[in-house]
Amino acid sequence: MLYKVLTLLLVSATLSFGQFELDVCPNTTHCLTGNVDFFVEIPIPEGTDPAVDNCDGQAFSQMNYAFEANFESIVVVADWQEPESVKMGLVSDCFGEVDCLVEVTCTGDGVLELVAEGLEIGKRYVLYIDGCNHDEVIVAEVGIYPGEVNEILYGLDDMTLSQECTESTEAFCPGRIDINIFSEELELWNGRMGDWFFHYWGAEEGEFIVNSLYDINLELFEYGSYVLCLDHVIFDCIPLYPGLCAEFSIIEEQVIEEEYDVCAHELNEGNWVPFEDWEGEQIDGPGEYRFVGETECGCYIDQLVMVNEIPEEETEVIIELCPQDYPYDFLGEEEYDYSQTDIEDLLYIDEGSLLEDYDGNPCDSIIYLILVNEEPQTRCSSCNLPLSLEKGKIVVCLPFDNGTIDVSGRNTIVRPFGIDYDDNGSKENDFWEALLDGRDDYVEIPHIDDLNTSVFSVNFQFNKDERFENGPVETLISKGDANTGNLRFNIQLEKVNESIFNMKGNFYGSTNTFELGLDGLQNSVWYDVAYVVESDSISLYLNGYLEKTIAVDQNLRGNEESMYLGT
Structure with a gap:
C-alpha cells in the first residue's frame, strides 16, 4: 500500500521546500510537467529592493519562482495561517520590459487563487508571493497546477539569409552567410540560456548549435543548392519545434550581358552606370564595356554591356486644334493661347523627346511645333446649334x-x-x-x-x-x-x-x-x-x-x- 501512495504523489504532485528565492531573479528555471505543491517561508521584511518587478510596485519580502511555460494556462493556490495578509502575481521574467500578467492583491483570508491564461509556449515566467507589511514569518503552502502541455514554439515568425556584399536572399558567394531570425520579442528569446539546433544539407551537409540569436552565421564553400532548417530549441525543459527553413544556393560566377539605349545627355554627364552592381568604370559614350574580376564576397564576375547613344533629334510635330482645345499645354513645357492664325515654335526640351531610352524615359529633343488652328464653323465638330x-x-x-x-x-x-x-x-x-x-x-x-x-x-x-x-x-x-x-x-x-x-x-x-x-x-x-x-x-x-x-x-x-x- 505504501508503494502505491508514493507513486501517486510522484505523478500528481511534489511537496518540498526551497523552490522560491528571496528578492533575486531566480537562477533556476523549473520545468512543470504536472502539478506541484510546496511550502514557502516569507521572512520578515528587511527593506531590501527586489530584483524582480511586481505588479503593484511595492515589495516587502518578495519570494520568486521561475518556470518555463509549455502550457497555455496555470492555476496557483496559496494557503497560510491567518491573520497575516499575502499577495501574489505573475510577470514576464526578470529582465527587459517586464509585463504584469495577473495579480491578486493583499488579503488576510488565508487563501489566494491566481488564474493565468494565454501563456506563450517556451517563454519564462516568474511567479511571486509576498506578505503585506507583515511582522511575522509567513509559512504558505503553494500549489501550482499547469494546463495542457503543448510543444509548439510561439513568437518566432521567419528566418532569412543574407550576405554583407550582396542584396540577394537566395544566391550567395562562397564564404560567410548570415542567418536572421525574426520575432516581435527577439530580446526575450536572446535573454534565455538555451540551445538552438540548426541543420543544413545539399552540396554539403552539417549541423551546429548556437546559444543566442545574435550574430548567427554559417560558412559554406561548395557550389550548389542548400536547405537550412532551425530543427528545434531547448531552453531548460522540453524541445520546442519552430519549423523554420530557408532554401538557397552558393553560386560560382556572375555573368551579365546586356544592351542599353542611352540618351545623349546622360552619357555627356560622364557618370552613367548600367545598374547598381556594375563593377566597371563610369560610362561617358557609346561602345562596349566589360569588367572581369571578383566581388567583395569572392564571386567571379563577368559583366559585359553594349551602350547605344540616342542623339538629340530634331522633330517636326504638327497638331491640329479647335478653339475649345485652348489654352493648350505641350509636354508641360509651353502653354499656348488661341490664335486665329497657325502657331509655329522651335523648342529645345530637356527629356522631352518622342524617343525613349532603355528605361522608358524620354531623351532631350529639338521640336519644331506647329499648331494648326481650324475654323470652328468649317471643321471643328461641335454640338452648338448654328x-x-x-x-x-x-x-x-x-x-x-x-x-x-x-x-x-x-x-x-x-x-x-x-x-x-x-x-x-x-x-x-x-x-x-x-x-x-x-x-x-x-x-x-x-x-x-x-x-x-x-x-x-x-x-x-x-x-x-x-x-x-x-x-x-x-x-x-x-x-x-x-x-x-x-x-x-x-x-x-x-x-x-x-x-x-x-x-x-x-x-x-x-x-x-x-x-x-x-x-x-x-x-x-x-x-x-x-x-x-x-x-x-x-x-x-x-x-x-x-x-x-x-x-x-x-x-x-x-x-x-x-x-x-x-x-
Whole structure:
C-alpha cells in the first residue's frame, strides 16, 4: 500500500521546500510537467529592493519562482495561517520590459487563487508571493497546477539569409552567410540560456548549435543548392519545434550581358552606370564595356554591356486644334493661347523627346511645333446649334469625337458599322472624323418619334476627299426606303467629273417631291450644310449663309425606318 501512495504523489504532485528565492531573479528555471505543491517561508521584511518587478510596485519580502511555460494556462493556490495578509502575481521574467500578467492583491483570508491564461509556449515566467507589511514569518503552502502541455514554439515568425556584399536572399558567394531570425520579442528569446539546433544539407551537409540569436552565421564553400532548417530549441525543459527553413544556393560566377539605349545627355554627364552592381568604370559614350574580376564576397564576375547613344533629334510635330482645345499645354513645357492664325515654335526640351531610352524615359529633343488652328464653323465638330437653327432643339448630335455616340443628352441609340475614325494627329483633343468609303460602312440611328416631326433641320459637315469609286451617286443621309414607297428624304452627292460634284436633297411629301441642292462643289473642301424644313418651306444654308429656299404645300411622309448616314 505504501508503494502505491508514493507513486501517486510522484505523478500528481511534489511537496518540498526551497523552490522560491528571496528578492533575486531566480537562477533556476523549473520545468512543470504536472502539478506541484510546496511550502514557502516569507521572512520578515528587511527593506531590501527586489530584483524582480511586481505588479503593484511595492515589495516587502518578495519570494520568486521561475518556470518555463509549455502550457497555455496555470492555476496557483496559496494557503497560510491567518491573520497575516499575502499577495501574489505573475510577470514576464526578470529582465527587459517586464509585463504584469495577473495579480491578486493583499488579503488576510488565508487563501489566494491566481488564474493565468494565454501563456506563450517556451517563454519564462516568474511567479511571486509576498506578505503585506507583515511582522511575522509567513509559512504558505503553494500549489501550482499547469494546463495542457503543448510543444509548439510561439513568437518566432521567419528566418532569412543574407550576405554583407550582396542584396540577394537566395544566391550567395562562397564564404560567410548570415542567418536572421525574426520575432516581435527577439530580446526575450536572446535573454534565455538555451540551445538552438540548426541543420543544413545539399552540396554539403552539417549541423551546429548556437546559444543566442545574435550574430548567427554559417560558412559554406561548395557550389550548389542548400536547405537550412532551425530543427528545434531547448531552453531548460522540453524541445520546442519552430519549423523554420530557408532554401538557397552558393553560386560560382556572375555573368551579365546586356544592351542599353542611352540618351545623349546622360552619357555627356560622364557618370552613367548600367545598374547598381556594375563593377566597371563610369560610362561617358557609346561602345562596349566589360569588367572581369571578383566581388567583395569572392564571386567571379563577368559583366559585359553594349551602350547605344540616342542623339538629340530634331522633330517636326504638327497638331491640329479647335478653339475649345485652348489654352493648350505641350509636354508641360509651353502653354499656348488661341490664335486665329497657325502657331509655329522651335523648342529645345530637356527629356522631352518622342524617343525613349532603355528605361522608358524620354531623351532631350529639338521640336519644331506647329499648331494648326481650324475654323470652328468649317471643321471643328461641335454640338452648338448654328445661327440658322438656334431656335431649335438638338435631337441627335454625333461629333465623332473618338466614337459614334449621341451626345445630345437625349440618349438616342446610335449603331456604327465598319466605321474608321481619324484623330488628325491630336488624340487628346476634340478633332475627330468618321471616314466613310461607301463599302459596307455606315451609321444607323434607330427610329424615334422626333425623326417624323413636320418641322426639323439637318446640319452636317463633310469633305469628299476621294473620287467616286462605287458609282456616280453617293448618299450622305437618308430616312426611309424608296423600294417600299415610304422614303422621307435623302441627301446625295452626284458626280460631274473627277473633281466636281453636285449635292441634291430630295424631300418626299404624300404626292410631291421637293428638290433642293447645290451645284459645282469641289473635292477636298470642307462644307457646313444645313437643311431647314418648315411647314411651308425648305431652306438650304451653306457655311452659315442662306443659299436657297423653296415652297412646299404638304408635310413630308412619316415612317418608322431608321435614319442612315453614309449608305
